[in-house]
Amino acid sequence: MITIKIIYHSGYNHTKKQAEHVKIGADKVDNTKVDLVTTEEAIKDIDQFANVDAIIFGSPTYMGSVSADFKQFMDASSSAWFNRSWKDKIAAGFTNSGSMSGEKMNTLNTFIAFAMQHAMIWVGQAELDGSPKEEPGKPDAINRIGSALGAMAQSIQLSPDQTSASSGDLKTAEILGQRVANITKKFKS
Amino acid sequence: MITIKIIYHSGYNHTKKQAEHVKIGADKVDNTKVDLVTTEEAIKDIDQFANVDAIIFGSPTYMGSVSADFKQFMDASSSAWFNRSWKDKIAAGFTNSGSMSGEKMNTLNTFIAFAMQHAMIWVGQAELDGSPKEEPGKPDAINRIGSALGAMAQSIQLSPDQTSASSGDLKTAEILGQRVANITKKFKS
Amino acid sequence: MITIKIIYHSGYNHTKKQAEHVKIGADKVDNTKVDLVTTEEAIKDIDQFANVDAIIFGSPTYMGSVSADFKQFMDASSSAWFNRSWKDKIAAGFTNSGSMSGEKMNTLNTFIAFAMQHAMIWVGQAELDGSPKEEPGKPDAINRIGSALGAMAQSIQLSPDQTSASSGDLKTAEILGQRVANITKKFKS
Amino acid sequence: MITIKIIYHSGYNHTKKQAEHVKIGADKVDNTKVDLVTTEEAIKDIDQFANVDAIIFGSPTYMGSVSADFKQFMDASSSAWFNRSWKDKIAAGFTNSGSMSGEKMNTLNTFIAFAMQHAMIWVGQAELDGSPKEEPGKPDAINRIGSALGAMAQSIQLSPDQTSASSGDLKTAEILGQRVANITKKFKS
Numbered sequence: 001m002i003t004i005k006i007i008y009h010s011g012y013n014h015t016k017k018q019a020e021h022v023k024i025g026a027d028k029v030d031n032t033k034v035d036l037v038t039t040e041e042a043i044k045d046i047d048q049f050a051n052v053d054a055i056i057f058g059s060p061t062y063m064g065s066v067s068a069d070f071k072q073f074m075d076a077s078s079s080a081w082f083n084r085s086w087k088d089k090i091a092a093g094f095t096n097s098g099s100m101s102g103e104k105m106n107t108l109n110t111f112i113a114f115a116m117q118h119a120m121i122w123v124g125q126a127e128l129d130g131s132p133k134e135e136p137g138k139p140d141a142i143n144r145i146g147s148a149l150g151a152m153a154q155s156i157q158l159s160p161d162q163t164s165a166s167s168g169d170l171k172t173a174e175i176l177g178q179r180v181a182n183i184t185k186k187f188k189s
Numbered sequence: 190m191i192t193i194k195i196i197y198h199s200g201y202n203h204t205k206k207q208a209e210h211v212k213i214g215a216d217k218v219d220n221t222k223v224d225l226v227t228t229e230e231a232i233k234d235i236d237q238f239a240n241v242d243a244i245i246f247g248s249p250t251y252m253g254s255v256s257a258d259f260k261q262f263m264d265a266s267s268s269a270w271f272n273r274s275w276k277d278k279i280a281a282g283f284t285n286s287g288s289m290s291g292e293k294m295n296t297l298n299t300f301i302a303f304a305m306q307h308a309m310i311w312v313g314q315a316e317l318d319g320s321p322k323e324e325p326g327k328p329d330a331i332n333r334i335g336s337a338l339g340a341m342a343q344s345i346q347l348s349p350d351q352t353s354a355s356s357g358d359l360k361t362a363e364i365l366g367q368r369v370a371n372i373t374k375k376f377k378s
Numbered sequence: 379m380i381t382i383k384i385i386y387h388s389g390y391n392h393t394k395k396q397a398e399h400v401k402i403g404a405d406k407v408d409n410t411k412v413d414l415v416t417t418e419e420a421i422k423d424i425d426q427f428a429n430v431d432a433i434i435f436g437s438p439t440y441m442g443s444v445s446a447d448f449k450q451f452m453d454a455s456s457s458a459w460f461n462r463s464w465k466d467k468i469a470a471g472f473t474n475s476g477s478m479s480g481e482k483m484n485t486l487n488t489f490i491a492f493a494m495q496h497a498m499i500w501v502g503q504a505e506l507d508g509s510p511k512e513e514p515g516k517p518d519a520i521n522r523i524g525s526a527l528g529a530m531a532q533s534i535q536l537s538p539d540q541t542s543a544s545s546g547d548l549k550t551a552e553i554l555g556q557r558v559a560n561i562t563k564k565f566k567s
Numbered sequence: 568m569i570t571i572k573i574i575y576h577s578g579y580n581h582t583k584k585q586a587e588h589v590k591i592g593a594d595k596v597d598n599t600k601v602d603l604v605t606t607e608e609a610i611k612d613i614d615q616f617a618n619v620d621a622i623i624f625g626s627p628t629y630m631g632s633v634s635a636d637f638k639q640f641m642d643a644s645s646s647a648w649f650n651r652s653w654k655d656k657i658a659a660g661f662t663n664s665g666s667m668s669g670e671k672m673n674t675l676n677t678f679i680a681f682a683m684q685h686a687m688i689w690v691g692q693a694e695l696d697g698s699p700k701e702e703p704g705k706p707d708a709i710n711r712i713g714s715a716l717g718a719m720a721q722s723i724q725l726s727p728d729q730t731s732a733s734s735g736d737l738k739t740a741e742i743l744g745q746r747v748a749n750i751t752k753k754f755k756s
Contacts, residue, residue: 062452062453062456063452063453063455063456063459063492063495064337064452064488064491064492064494064495065443065444065449065452065488065491065492066443066449067449067453068446068449068450068452068453071443071444071445071446071449072446074440074441074442074443074446075440075441075445075446077441078440078441081441084693084695087693088750097335098318098335099318099320099325099334099335100289100290100318100325100326100333100334100335101289101290101293101294101334101335101336101341102318102335102336103294103336103337103338103491103494103495104290105290105292105294105295106294106487106488106491109484109487109676110442110443110484110488112679112689112716113442113443113481113484113715113716114441114442114443115691116442116481116689116691116692116715116716117441117442117481117715119691119693119715121688121689121690121750122679122683122688122689122691123688124682124683124686124689125683126651126654126686128651129287129288129289129291131288133345133346134345136288136289136326136343136345137289137325137326137343144289145288145289145290146286146287146288146289146290146291147290147291147292148253148292148680148683148684148686149292149679149680149683152290154325154326156322156323156325157322183655183688186754187753187754251641251642251645252641252642252644252645252648252681252684253641253677253680253681253683253684254632254633254638254641254677254680254681255632255638256638256642257635257638257639257641257642260632260633260634260635260638261635263629263630263631263632263635264629264630264634264635266630267629267630270630273504273506276504277561292680292683292684295676295677295680298487298673298676299631299632299673299677301490301500301527302526302527302631302632302670302673303630303631303632304502305500305502305503305526305527305631305670306526306630306631306670308502308504308526310499310500310501310561311490311494311499311500311502312499313493313494313497313500314494315462315465315497317462337491337494337495337497338490338491338494372466372499375565376564376565442715475713476696476713477696477698477703477712477713478667478668478696478703478704478711478712478713479667479668479671479672479712479713479714479719480696480713480714481672481714481715481716482668483668483670483672483673484672507665507666507667507669509666511723511724512723514666514667514704514721514723515667515703515704515721522667523666523667523668524664524665524666524667524668524669525668525669525670526631526670527670530668532703532704534700534701534703535700
């Protein structure tokens with residue numbers, strides 16, 4: 001049995017939807033226990049990550065980087081950093097914003113710097129951009145935004161209980177979750 | 190009179206087309222002299238940049254960063270770096286690749302690190318993503334990719350003498366050129 | 379008269395000390411009004427930045443990026459972003475952490491992505507590493523850490539009312555402040 | 568038996584020395600075959616990487632990023648990228664420059680973007696900065712520069728056949744090599 005925690009912050013449910021699809025993907029792999037954890041819950045009990053095999057980070061991109069809520073979780077992990085208690089865990093990440101690029105890469109770079117400070121091992125998004133040539137960014141294409149460091153989604157603002165993330169972006173999140181679970185299994189068993 | 194050089198490398202004419210549109214935009218500003226320079230020409234005569242007011246960098250994004258040809262130009266500028274001869278010049282950048290994100294932001298970050306080592310002043314792309322909400326990444330929308338550090342374009346591969354860059358991406362390049370010329374004028378006169 | 383605000387967060391007074399030296403440098407330039415503002419004060423009144431000529435960002439690097447407190451300020455500026463009210467202002471930044479590199483560059487990259495989203499103009503740290511060859515990182519050398527994107531400092535933890543930042547790092551902060559004031563003056567008058 | 572290739576470019580032997588120490592570290596792990604490959608050799612035969620278990624990248628940082636020679640190798644790998652032939656290989660990196668920070672982090676970020684485009688798995692430098700508090704950046708301290716994304720070294724220019732890399736930087740390179748070999752073994756066997 002391998003254990004994975006998906007820790008995320010979501011302001012308007014877009015990143016939450018993405019997180020749920022990362023979980024759907026990871027759950028497809030046998031003998032995995034996958035939990036969704038909000039940053040609020042994580043900050044209250046940072047020790048819950050000490051014994052998991054993989055941690056997947058999810059945050060909206062606000063003003064060019066992770067949200068302040070997600071950053072609070074990052075800062076709250078400094079004792080785990082000092083004790084090296086996340087060393088050699090598998091890490092990955094996903095992010096959402098309102099436009100195609102929108103400096104989302106800086107959020108993924110920030111996740112990676114964070115994971116490397118924790119001596120974790122980084123797994124990215126392995127699918128090539130699946131958009132048809134005549135229709136770049138097609139809503140139902142896998143990795144339509146063309147991101148390798150982690151999974152990206154682009155959403156417009158709908159009502160709070162809805163998400164506008166495209167079917168392709170959500171499928172991309174699933175594939176990331178599945179990939180992380182498979183690699184964790186190979187590495188940890 | 191202010192002088193601007195646009196230094197670019199282009200493998201399949203996409204970045205060249207973008208460079209030409211940056212020039213179209215800069216030429217719209219009165220009393221500017223704007224030259225297009227290929228990396229090949231630039232490397233032969235790196236001193237040609239010593240007396241210009243602004244330098245705009247353009248490169249395709251290959252394998253996650255500037256092309257090797259563009260990097261040769263960067264490395265060839267080390268004497269100018271040592272002599273601080275580009276200090277306080279205005280700098281900006283643009284890049285093209287086959288997908289929406291495609292780690293193009295790392296190319297712009299690399300331009301910025303380079304410009305800062307030369308003690309230049311960085312001007313980005315100031316337009317918000319102009320895509321209609323119901324159609325993110327719309328081909329004719331200004332800054333449809335949603336990049337702030339510089340101008341991004343996404344092109345598919347057509348025949349060598351054609352470019353597939355969208356009308357929005359080319360218009361975005363023009364606006365960047367115009368902005369750089371205006372700011373250079375304000376700063377240098 | 380040009381106006382500059384230095385907005386900073388400081389956990390253990392190291393970044394505060396750095397901020398004070400940025401102000402010392404900016405104050406050396408005639409006809410400048412320079413204010414220090416904490417993130418706490420800034421968040422309460424984000425409109426205070428609307429009419430200044432330059433904004434200088436300062437944050438410790440915690441877990442590979444800006445502190446959560448500084449990120450709260452960044453997120454609180456989203457209305458100014460939407461209204462483009464910081465457009466064409468001069469921007470610069472500085473950061474401190476416990477080791478030489480310590481991923482401080484990601485903090486500066488995050489400042490730059492933020493400034494570019496606000497359509498600001500970025501000014502970096504223009505001095506070459508002044509360390510003697512036989513003693514790299516010498517405490518009293520200008521830009522001893524060798525950063526171009528902004529000013530870096532390295533501090534160890536002393537008592538709360540003391541700072542361990544080296545004399546070279548504080549002098550580097552001063553030079554950044556002076557450079558920003560000079561460039562702002564040239565650009566805004 | 569696991570196989571590791573260390574692919575590097577070195578202008579003045581500093582990065583070469585670092586590469587040799589990465590190999591020393593990897594060789595300490597049983598049942599590993601570790602080869603040093605220059606970028607020149609690699610470009611002539613890019614297929615040599617298809618069957619190895621791990622690839623470690625090494626480049627000097629020139630003008631804020633990898634050297635043009637190293638970038639040529641990166642660009643030459645585009646067919647391997649298209650065929651996904653490096654997928655799931657372990658990746659890591661190291662870089663050298665003349666100052667402590669010197670934007671070396673952008674070189675490591677560029678390695679990571681490259682590795683992620685190839686769907687590789689990234690392993691960083693896991694040791695905390697071992698400098699004594701009273702002497703940050705001490706030449707014989709492990710990870711004295713404080714880098715987590717990969718191994719950094721700082722060297723001054725001596726005669727071509729000598730290297731000035733500190734004993735701590737070379738030991739840091741060894742530890743990276745050993746870590747990559749151990750993780751590759753765990754993952755690939």
